[in-house]
Amino acid sequence: MTVPGASATEVPALTPWRIAEIAAALLALDGASIGGVSLRAPAGTVREAWLTHLSTLRGGAPCARMPAGIGDARLLGGLDLTATLAMGRPVAERGLLAEVDGGVLIVAMAERVEAATAAKLCAVVDAGAVTVERDGIALTVPTRFAIVALDEGIAADERPAAALTDRLALRLDLTALSHREVEPPVFDAESIAAARDRVAATIDDETIACLCTAALALGIGSTRTALQAVKVARLVAALAGREAVAPEDAALAAALVLAPRATQLPARSEEADAHEPEPESDPQPESPPSESDDQAAAPPRDLDEMVLDAAKAAIPAGLLAQLLAAGGRTKARAAGRAGQLQKAARRGRIIGSKAGDLRCGARLDVVETLRAAAPWQRLRQSEAAMVGRNGLIVRREDFRIARYKQRSETATLFVVDASGSSALQRLAEAKGAVRLLLAECYVRRDEVALIAFRKAQAEIVLPPTRSLVAAERALAGLPGGGATPLATAIEAACALADAVRRKGRTPALVFMTDGRANIDRGGRQGRAQAQADALAAARSLRGEGFNAILIDTSPQPQPQAADIAAAMGGLYLPLPQADAAGVGRAVGLALAAGR
Amino acid sequence: MDGLLDHADVVGQHLRRESGGDSGETGSALATPAAAIARRALRAPKRAAAPPADGRAPPFPFSAIVAQEEMKRALLLAAIDPSIGGVLIFGDRGTGKSTAVRALAALLPPMRAVVGDPYQAAPRAGVRGQKTHLVPVPVVDLPLGATEDRVVGALDLEKALASGEKAFQPGLLARANRGFLYIDEANLLEDHLVDVLLDVAASGENVVEREGLSIRHPARFVLVGSGNPEEGELRPQLLDRFGLSVEVATPVDLPTRIAVVKRRDAYDRDPRGFCAQWQTADQAIGRRLTAGRKRLAQIETSDAALTRVAELCLHLGTDGLRGELTLMRAARALAALEGAQEVLDVHIRTVAPMALRHRLRRNPLDEAGSTVRVERALAEVFGP
Numbered sequence: 001m002t003v004p005g006a007s008a009t010e011v012p013a014l015t016p017w018r019i020a021e022i023a024a025a026l027l028a029l030d031g032a033s034i035g036g037v038s039l040r041a042p043a044g045t046v047r048e049a050w051l052t053h054l055s056t057l058r059g060g061a062p063c064a065r066m067p068a069g070i071g072d073a074r075l076l077g078g079l080d081l082t083a084t085l086a087m088g089r090p091v092a093e094r095g096l097l098a099e100v101d102g103g104v105l106i107v108a109m110a111e112r113v114e115a116a117t118a119a120k121l122c123a124v125v126d127a128g129a130v131t132v133e134r135d136g137i138a139l140t141v142p143t144r145f146a147i148v149a150l151d152e153g154i155a156a157d158e159r160p161a162a163a164l165t166d167r168l169a170l171r172l173d174l175t176a177l178s179h180r181e182v183e184p185p186v187f188d189a190e191s192i193a194a195a196r197d198r199v200a201a202t203i204d205d206e207t208i209a210c211l212c213t214a215a216l217a218l219g220i221g222s223t224r225t226a227l228q229a230v231k232v233a234r235l236v237a238a239l240a241g242r243e244a245v246a247p248e249d250a251a252l253a254a255a256l257v258l259a260p261r262a263t264q265l266p267a268r269s270e271e272a273d274a275h276e277p278e279p280e281s282d283p284q285p286e287s288p289p290s291e292s293d294d295q296a297a298a299p300p301r302d303l304d305e306m307v308l309d310a311a312k313a314a315i316p317a318g319l320l321a322q323l324l325a326a327g328g329r330t331k332a333r334a335a336g337r338a339g340q341l342q343k344a345a346r347r348g349r350i351i352g353s354k355a356g357d358l359r360c361g362a363r364l365d366v367v368e369t370l371r372a373a374a375p376w377q378r379l380r381q382s383e384a385a386m387v388g389r390n391g392l393i394v395r396r397e398d399f400r401i402a403r404y405k406q407r408s409e410t411a412t413l414f415v416v417d418a419s420g421s422s423a424l425q426r427l428a429e430a431k432g433a434v435r436l437l438l439a440e441c442y443v444r445r446d447e448v449a450l451i452a453f454r455k456a457q458a459e460i461v462l463p464p465t466r467s468l469v470a471a472e473r474a475l476a477g478l479p480g481g482g483a484t485p486l487a488t489a490i491e492a493a494c495a496l497a498d499a500v501r502r503k504g505r506t507p508a509l510v511f512m513t514d515g516r517a518n519i520d521r522g523g524r525q526g527r528a529q530a531q532a533d534a535l536a537a538a539r540s541l542r543g544e545g546f547n548a549i550l551i552d553t554s555p556q557p558q559p560q561a562a563d564i565a566a567a568m569g570g571l572y573l574p575l576p577q578a579d580a581a582g583v584g585r586a587v588g589l590a591l592a593a594g595r
Numbered sequence: 596m597d598g599l600l601d602h603a604d605v606v607g608q609h610l611r612r613e614s615g616g617d618s619g620e621t622g623s624a625l626a627t628p629a630a631a632i633a634r635r636a637l638r639a640p641k642r643a644a645a646p647p648a649d650g651r652a653p654p655f656p657f658s659a660i661v662a663q664e665e666m667k668r669a670l671l672l673a674a675i676d677p678s679i680g681g682v683l684i685f686g687d688r689g690t691g692k693s694t695a696v697r698a699l700a701a702l703l704p705p706m707r708a709v710v711g712d713p714y715q716a717a718p719r720a721g722v723r724g725q726k727t728h729l730v731p732v733p734v735v736d737l738p739l740g741a742t743e744d745r746v747v748g749a750l751d752l753e754k755a756l757a758s759g760e761k762a763f764q765p766g767l768l769a770r771a772n773r774g775f776l777y778i779d780e781a782n783l784l785e786d787h788l789v790d791v792l793l794d795v796a797a798s799g800e801n802v803v804e805r806e807g808l809s810i811r812h813p814a815r816f817v818l819v820g821s822g823n824p825e826e827g828e829l830r831p832q833l834l835d836r837f838g839l840s841v842e843v844a845t846p847v848d849l850p851t852r853i854a855v856v857k858r859r860d861a862y863d864r865d866p867r868g869f870c871a872q873w874q875t876a877d878q879a880i881g882r883r884l885t886a887g888r889k890r891l892a893q894i895e896t897s898d899a900a901l902t903r904v905a906e907l908c909l910h911l912g913t914d915g916l917r918g919e920l921t922l923m924r925a926a927r928a929l930a931a932l933e934g935a936q937e938v939l940d941v942h943i944r945t946v947a948p949m950a951l952r953h954r955l956r957r958n959p960l961d962e963a964g965s966t967v968r969v970e971r972a973l974a975e976v977f978g979p
Contacts, residue, residue: 033863072740075740076738076740078742079752084752084756088756088757089753089756089757090752090753090756115783115826116739116783119739119779119780119783119826120738120739120740123738123739123779123780126693127736128652131736131738132738133737133738133740133741133742133745133746133766133767134740134741134742134745135742135744135745135752136744136745136749136750136751136752136764137745138745162688162825163688163780163823163826166688166689200864203860205857208853208856208857208860209849209853211856212849212852212853212856213849215852216847216849216852221687221845222687222688222689222845223689223690223845223846223852223855223856223859224688224689225689226852226856227855227856227859227860230856230860231860231863375752375755375756376750376755378755378756378759379750379755379756379759379760379761382759397805465825466826467824467825469824469964470825
C-alpha cells in the first residue's frame, strides 16, 4: 500500500499549506524525535486549522498548553502542598512537562517566553526527563514530547528564544497564508498509524553527507540542524511507505528543515542569479514560492544538487529578498503593537520570590511565605506546645521576598550618527565612547542595542542583547558617510525603546550626533524642515517619558544639538569637553540618577 | 628579574606543598554540636541512583565525541587534578558541551568511600574497622529551576511531617562531594544560587542553618559550567572562579560535520549498541586518567618552567597568583596525562589559552579576542 503523498510524482505542487500538512504528519508520527515545530502565525483560522489537523492525526495522545509566563512549580513540578498537609508526608506534584509525556506540548505566545524558561524546557528535552530538585522533592521522571511553539511575533526581532527553536527541527511560517489556501487533508490517522511501523527507515552515508553539505552551503552553522534533517528524512520515508530513505525524501527534508534556516545562498552564481527574487520587502499574502513546481517535475539529478535545489526552492521569497538586499540585517521600522501592553511593567513585575531578610524596600510575598512555613507547622507546634504557645508559627527563614524584573534590568540604546557631517574622526571617537559605555553596561548586566543612522535611514544594527562580543562586532563594522536623517533616527529609537519597555525593561537612550539634521522625515533634503522634524520627534520622545542623553560629537558645541537635547528632556553632553572616558563616566552617572 | 624569580618561587612552594601528599580530604567533617543529631538523622535523598538505572539511555561515549579537543582535554585535566578549580565551557549551540560533561562520568574510575556516608567521604587514614566500598565518582547535574533548599540541603520534610523529627536531608552539594557539579546554561542560573555555589566551591564546605539545626559538611567538587555567549555574558566574578575556560565552536569543515551527525544519529537509534562499540576506546581513556592521577605527584616542575609561567602571566598582566597557579597545575596535569616526567614548554603552551584567557582584563579598545592575546604573548615568551 502506498500512502497518499508518497513520492514526488504524486504530489504535484508543494504549496505552503501542503508543507505545513506534511510537518503535522511528521509530528504525529514521531514528533519527539525531531523536537517539534516553531509555527509563526497570528492567532486565526489558518493556525486553528493546522492545530485541528494535527490533533486529528495524533489520535488520543496527550496535549498540554504552556502559557508564556508559567512558573517553575507548574512547569517542572514540586511539592503538592495541599496533598502534603492532608497526607502528612511529602507528596510530589507532577509538572506540565511530566504530564505531557508521549504527547504534544503547545507553547503559547512562544516569542514571549523568558530565556530562563526556554532553557529549562530545553534541558528537559535534551535529557529526556524532568529532574526536579525543588522544595524538598528530588526525583527524575522520564518524559518525551513534541513541542509546538506558537510564535505570534510580528516584528523581525520578536522571536522565540533561539535555544528553543534550535531544538525544533521544523519551522513553519503561515503568516502570509490566507484561509482560502487551506486544502483538504491528504493524511489521516490511519496512514500515520501505518507509517509508525517504519519509523526506523534506514539512511545511507551518502545521503547523510549530502544533507550536511547542503546545510553548510546554506550557511547553517549548527550541526544539530543537519542531524535533524537526517531524522526528518527518515520520517518522511516512513510516511511515504519506504524502508530506506530515497533521494526525494532527503530533498523534502532539506526543504522542511534547512530552507527556513538558510542564512546565505549556495555559492553557485549562475543558479543564484536565476533565482533573483522580485524586489519586494514584505512577503505578499498570495506569493507562495513558485519555483517548487519546476523542481518537483525536474528529472532526478545528482543527489547533492537535488537536495540543495529543493532547499533553495523552499526558501521563502521574503527571506531571499532580505538576504540579498540587507545582508541579513534588520531594517528599522515602526514596531508592531503585538501582544498586550504589560500594565505593571513600568513599576516592575513580580517574577518570583526568594528567601531573604525583610530589609527596607523588600516586599514580603505573603503567599509564598505561608507556603514555605506550612510544612513545618507540625514540627514547630510540638516544640511550641512545650512553652504553651499555639497558632501558626512563621519563622524568619520562611520569609519570601518578591523579586521584580524592573529593578535589575535596563537596556541602553545607543543611537549613533554615522553621517558625513559627523566627520569620520569624530565617528571614531564616538565609537570609542560607545565601547567604554558598553563595557560598563556589561558590568551592570544591562542589555545594549545599537541604532545607526546615515543617508536616508536609521538601522537597528544590533537588537537588544547582553552580548558584548556581538555589540563590539556590530560597532566595528559600522560604515560612515552620507546625510543626517536625525528625525527618522529619533523615531526609530523611540519605537525600539517602546518595544523594550513592553518587554518589562527600562530603556535608556544615548544619542551621539552633532545635531545637524539635513534630511526630513519624508526623506527630502533641506536643513530647516529637517531640523523642525527632528525637534518634533524629540518632543514626542519626551512625551513617552524615556530617559535620554545627547552627546554632541561636533568639534565645537552646536546650539542645534543642545536644542534637541532640551526638546527630548535629556542631558546634553558636548564631547569636546571630555575624552571618551569622561563621557563614559558622565553617562553612567546620568543613567544611574535617572533610574 | 629578581621580582619575577621570587614570584616563581612562591608559586613553586604552593605546588610543592600540594604534591606533598596532603590530599585535602578529611572525610566527613561533622564538627558542630548538632553533628550527632545530624549523623543519626542523615539519610540519602530519595531518588534513583545512577541515570541509566531508570531505563534511560546511557550517556554518549566520551571517546566518540568528534573534534573539540580543547574541551575534552580541559575536562580530563580537571579530573586528574581537581585543584585546578573547575572548567567553564562557552560556545555555540549544539557543540556537545553537555554531552562531553555527562560522558565524563562514565570514564572516571570508581573511588573508595565509607559505606553509608552521605557525602561519600574517603576512608580516613589510621581508622580501623571502617567499611568501605567502591562508588562511581558523582557527576551531579544542577537542573535549572532547582530551589535553594535542594541545592544546599534542608530539613527532611517527610520526617518533619510524619514524626515531627528534625533531620537533615543533604542536597545536591552533598551529593557532588568528591566529584563534579555541572551547571548547564550557567549564565541563566539565578543569581542567589550562583552566589551560594561560588561560596561553597571556594571554601569546600557547605554550612546549613535551619530550624535550629546547624550542619556543616564537606562539599569539594569540580565546578563545570557551560553556556552560550548569545544568551548573555557571565558575571566577571563568576568567570575567574573557574580554573579553566574553553571556547567551543561549531566545526566548519564538512568531514568533521558529517562525522558528528553520523555518530549522533547512530547513538540516537541504538544508544546501548553504540556505547558498546566505543567501550574499549572509553576504557583506554579511563586507564590514561588513572595512570595520570598516580603519576601527578611525581611530575617535576623545574624552576625554568616556573619562570616561564611567571613571565607569561606578567606579559599578559593577569592579576594575582591564581592565574599562575592554575596554569602550572594544568601544565603538570597535562604532563601526567601524557606520561611525561616533567613539565615541558609544550605542556605550558598547550594549556596556557584555557588557563588564562578568562583572566585578562577586558580592554574594550582592543579588538583582538582574549585567545588571540594569549597566543600573541605565547609567541613572544616562547618564540614562534
